[in-house]
Amino acid sequence: MSTLITNIGELVTNDPEADDLLGIVEQGALVVDGATVAWVGPAADAPAADQQLDAGGRAVLPGFVDSHSHLVFAGDRAAEFAARMAGQPYAAGGIRTTVAATRQATDEQLTAHVARLVQEMRRQGTTTVEIKSGYGLTVKDEARSLAVARQFTEETTYLGAHVVPDGDPDEYVALVTGPMLEAAAPHARWVDAFCETGAFDVDQARTVLTAGAAAGLRPRLHANQLGPGPGVGLAAELGLSAVDHCTYLTDDDVHALRDSGTIATLLPGVEFSTRQPYPDARALLDAGVAVALASDCNPGSSFTSSMPLCIALAVREMGMTPAEAVHAATATGAAALDRDDVGVLLPGKQADLVVLDAPTHVHLAYRPGVPLVAETWVVGRPLRAP
């Protein structure tokens, strides 16, 4: 069954061959055939299809690719958030509160919770989501967290190195790179570590990523969130696809990212929710570093699942243009996951798209907080908001 979506006021394709960043087709149309995009172009040239939908002049974009989330957890930390807003500083140790609740939850409870959050994301236009473990921190709880995440996405990330739960840090790293890795690897595509004061130092992070890579996982890294440090340099040295947070960077870090081609994934929901300074996206882009945006949806530092919010924050607070922010939330998010089948709307690519209740992508930043996502299509099928 093929579907022609026509009368699209603005079709964002992210065609890398186009003259403009977003590869915009004005008065466009698109044909979905099964799971893939079969044709894009001006509506006047559109081929026939089995059925036809009229977009009514609205904008159509690639679905958002949220390359960084922590959805497998139980409980919430609303009280901690309120305390922080009352003046207490954010520190990495709050993760332990969620770890205790997650270990107590059943598989069914964790699965239901992830399902609810993924549905929340879909309603806001996210079509690809990466989901990390990291609130189990035992062999059994990390493996089952990843097994739960795998029910919702192929982009699962083993984050046993989220925080040292208790005891000796070196013994814990030996567990993370030994029996825990062995149990987690069958359910994971990626391995990650939280390289930060209060979590793992750069040598421990290197050990975790190297062991993960040896087990067949692709490394990525949390770095330079709470202060300057060697994590971003490590990511560039290892040639990672992406390094996430990048809030505190030196000129050397920026040059290293540019030279390695490592994507800086910025997570402005974190700075919003912790009242920290935002990363300097403008400086990164001007230096030639590729920038992705992701939600970092997690119960401690950024409990938002909204990519439209991240786009609005990136434009208002981080110096990005609306076009740069949309590209960062779609095509570059896909690249941060080593994917080229999503984040673009071109023939042969996966038919993951968003219909906005707005004439252009600019409205995502121009109308912050407004639910503009009218429809989300995942793998060729529309999921209408309930």
Ligand SMILES: [Zn+2]
């Ligand atoms: Zn994170």
